[in-house]
Amino acid sequence: MLIRRPPDIPTSEITEERHYVSRRAWLAAAGVTAVAITANRVMAARGKSPAPVVGAEAFADDPTSFKDITTYNNFYEFGTGKDDPAKNAHTLRPRPWSVVVEGDVKKPGRYDLDDLLKGIPVVDRTYRHRCVEAWSMVIPWNGIQLKDLINRLEPGTKAKYIEFHTLYDTTQMPMQRTNIMPWPYVEGLRMDEARHPLTLLATGLYGKSLLNQNGAPLRLVVPWKYGFKGGKSIVKIRFVEEQPRNSWQLLAPDEYGFFANVNPAVDHPRWSQARERRIGDFLKRPTLPFNGYADQVASLYAGMDPRTLY
Amino acid sequence: MTASHWVGRVIRPAVIVGGIGPALYLGLGLLGITAIDLGANPAEKLEHFTGTTTLVMLMLTLTVTPLRRLTGVNPLIRLRKPLGLWTFTYALLHALCYLVFDQSLLWGEILHDIAKRPYITVGFSAFVILLALALTSSGWAIRKLGKRWVTLHRLIYVAAVLGVFHYLWLVKLDTSTPVAFGVVLILLLAARWERRRRKGAPA
Numbered sequence: 001m002l003i004r005r006p007p008d009i010p011t012s013e014i015t016e017e018r019h020y021v022s023r024r025a026w027l028a029a030a031g032v033t034a035v036a037i038t039a040n041r042v043m044a045a046r047g048k049s050p051a052p053v054v055g056a057e058a059f060a061d062d063p064t065s066f067k068d069i070t071t072y073n074n075f076y077e078f079g080t081g082k083d084d085p086a087k088n089a090h091t092l093r094p095r096p097w098s099v100v101v102e103g104d105v106k107k108p109g110r111y112d113l114d115d116l117l118k119g120i121p122v123v124d125r126t127y128r129h130r131c132v133e134a135w136s137m138v139i140p141w142n143g144i145q146l147k148d149l150i151n152r153l154e155p156g157t158k159a160k161y162i163e164f165h166t167l168y169d170t171t172q173m174p175m176q177r178t179n180i181m182p183w184p185y186v187e188g189l190r191m192d193e194a195r196h197p198l199t200l201l202a203t204g205l206y207g208k209s210l211l212n213q214n215g216a217p218l219r220l221v222v223p224w225k226y227g228f229k230g231g232k233s234i235v236k237i238r239f240v241e242e243q244p245r246n247s248w249q250l251l252a253p254d255e256y257g258f259f260a261n262v263n264p265a266v267d268h269p270r271w272s273q274a275r276e277r278r279i280g281d282f283l284k285r286p287t288l289p290f291n292g293y294a295d296q297v298a299s300l301y302a303g304m305d306p307r308t309l310y
Numbered sequence: 311m312t313a314s315h316w317v318g319r320v321i322r323p324a325v326i327v328g329g330i331g332p333a334l335y336l337g338l339g340l341l342g343i344t345a346i347d348l349g350a351n352p353a354e355k356l357e358h359f360t361g362t363t364t365l366v367m368l369m370l371t372l373t374v375t376p377l378r379r380l381t382g383v384n385p386l387i388r389l390r391k392p393l394g395l396w397t398f399t400y401a402l403l404h405a406l407c408y409l410v411f412d413q414s415l416l417w418g419e420i421l422h423d424i425a426k427r428p429y430i431t432v433g434f435s436a437f438v439i440l441l442a443l444a445l446t447s448s449g450w451a452i453r454k455l456g457k458r459w460v461t462l463h464r465l466i467y468v469a470a471v472l473g474v475f476h477y478l479w480l481v482k483l484d485t486s487t488p489v490a491f492g493v494v495l496i497l498l499l500a501a502r503w504e505r506r507r508r509k510g511a512p513a
C-alpha cells in the first residue's frame with residue numbers, strides 16, 4: 001500500500017480534461033470566498049498543530065491533473081520559472097536516446113535506451129511528490145523499478161552508491177549556456193535506497209510517455225525524498241564507491257544535503273518544511289515524515305541522526 | 311491646459327484609478343472570468359504578484375521627486391500620496407496572502423516565522439513602516455505632526471531597502487530580478503544625493 005487510494009487507477013478514470021475543468025470550476029466557485037470554503041482545513045490544521053502527522057488523514061490524495069503536472073515544473077535547464085520548462089523544453093530530443101553505464105559494474109557501455117530497458121516489467125505507481133519548496137503533487141507514474149535495472153547491470157562490491165547525470169547539451173538545453181548551476185545536473189542514491197522497491201526510473205505518467213518538461217525520456221523517482229533528488233533526462237548511470245556530490249548540495253551545502261529525506265521536523269534554513277501546499281489547494285496541509293512512506297523506508301536510516309538527512 | 315491642470319485633471323486621476331489594475335487582473339484571474347490563468351499554484355501566484363506590485367509601486371513613489379526636479383513640473387508632487395497609498399494597499403494584500411495561504415492564520419507559527427526567518431523579519435518591518443506612513447498620510451496628520459512628519463516619512467527609504475533585501479533573501483537561486491530592483495533603488499537614491507551635494511543643502 002503505497003498511498004491510501006488504489007495505486008493502479010486506470011488511466012481512463014482520470015481523463016485530464018475532466019480534472020482540469022473541475023479544478024477551474026472549483027477555482028471559480030472559490031473566488032473571494034476561498035478562505036471560507038477551505039475553512040474546515042484551517043480548523044483541521046489548527047486543531048492538530050504542532051503534531052503534523054496526526055490529522056493528515058483528513059486530507060485527500062487525489063492525483064494532480066495532467067495539466068498541472070506538465071505545466072508547473074522545476075527544470076532549470078529550461079529556465080527558473082515554473083512555467084518555463086513547459087514553454088521551452090521542445091528543444092529536447094528524447095529519441096533516439098542513449099545511456100552510458102560505467103563504474104564498478106559487470107556490463108558497462110553505451111546503451112540505446114530501448115535496449116537497456118527491454119524486457120523489464122513496467123509498473124504503474126501513484127506517488128506523492130514533495131518539492132523542497134513546500135508544494136506537492138500526486139503523480140501517476142509509469143516506469144521500471146530501478147532495482148530491476150541494477151540487477152541486469154550487475155554492479156560489483158565496490159558499488160556503494162549510484163550516480164545519475166542529466167543530459168549536458170546547450171543546443172537542447174539552452175539554460176546550460178548560463179552558469180546558474182554547475183552542469184550537468186548530478187544526483188545520487190545509496191545502493192540500498194536505489195534497490196528499494198519504491199524507487200523508480202520513470203518513463204511516463206498518466207499512461208503516456210514522459211513529456212520533455214517532466215524529464216523525458218528517463219527520470220529518477222524517489223517518493224520519500226524531496227523532488228530535486230529525481231534527476232531528469234538521464235544520460236549516464238555510474239556505480240561508485242564514494243558518496244556522489246549532488247548539484248544542489250554543491251551549490252548550497254547548508255540548505256540541501258545528499259539524503260534529502262522529506263522531514264517536517266527539519267526546516268530548510270530559510271523556510272519551514274512542516275507543511276506543504278498540494279497543487280490545486282489554497283491552504284497548506286501537514287507534511288508527513290518520509291512523505292508518508294515511513295513504514296516502507298524508515299528502516300533504511302536506522303541509527304542515523306535525522307537532522308543529518310536533509 | 312497648464313501643467314498643474316494636467317496633473318490635477320488627468321495624471322492624478324489616472325494614477326488613482328490605474329492602481330486598481332493589478333488587483334483587477336488577479337481578481338478576474340481568480341474568478342476565471344477572463345483568459346488570465348493563475349496557473350497550477352494560484353496562491354503562490356497571488357503572493358508573488360502582490361509582492362512584486364508592492365515593490366514596483368514603492369519604486370514609482372520614489373520616482374516622483376526626482377522626476378519633478380528633472381522636469382521642473384512641481385505639481386507632480388501630488389502623485390506621491392496616491393502612489394504611496396497604492397503601495398500600502400498591495401503590501402496589505404501581500405501580507406494577507408502570506409497570513410492566509412501560507413500560514414492558515416496560525417498566529418503562533420506566524421510570530422515564530424517573523425522572529426526566526428530574516429526575510430520575513432525584514433518584509434514585516436517594511437510592512438510596519440508602510441502602515442505607519444499610510445496612517446499618517448492625511449492632511450490632518452501632516453499639520454498635526456509638523457516637522458516630525460517629514461522625519462517619519464523619510465522611513466520610506468528604509469522600507470524600500472528592506473523590501474529589496476526581503477526579495478533578495480527569499481529567492482532560491484536566480485537573484486537577477488531583486489538585483490535589478492536594487493539597482494533602480496540605488497539610482498533613485500543617488501539622484502537625491504547628487505542634488506544634495508550640488509546644492510550643499512539638505513534635500
Ligand code: HEM
Pocket residue numbers: 357358359360361362363364365368401404405408412430433434435436437440469470472473474476477480481
Ligand atoms: C508582513 C510583511 C511581509 C511578509 C510576511 C512577506 C512574505 C513574503 C513571502 C512568504 C513571499 C514568497 C516567498 C516565496 O515564495 O519563496 C514574499 C515574496 C515577495 N515579497 Fe513579501 N512579505 C512581506 C512584505 C513585503 C513588502 C513590504 C514588500 C515590498 C516592499 C514585499 C515584496 C515582496 C516581493 C517583491 C516578493 C517576491 C515576488 C516574486 O518572487 O515574484 N514583501 N513575501
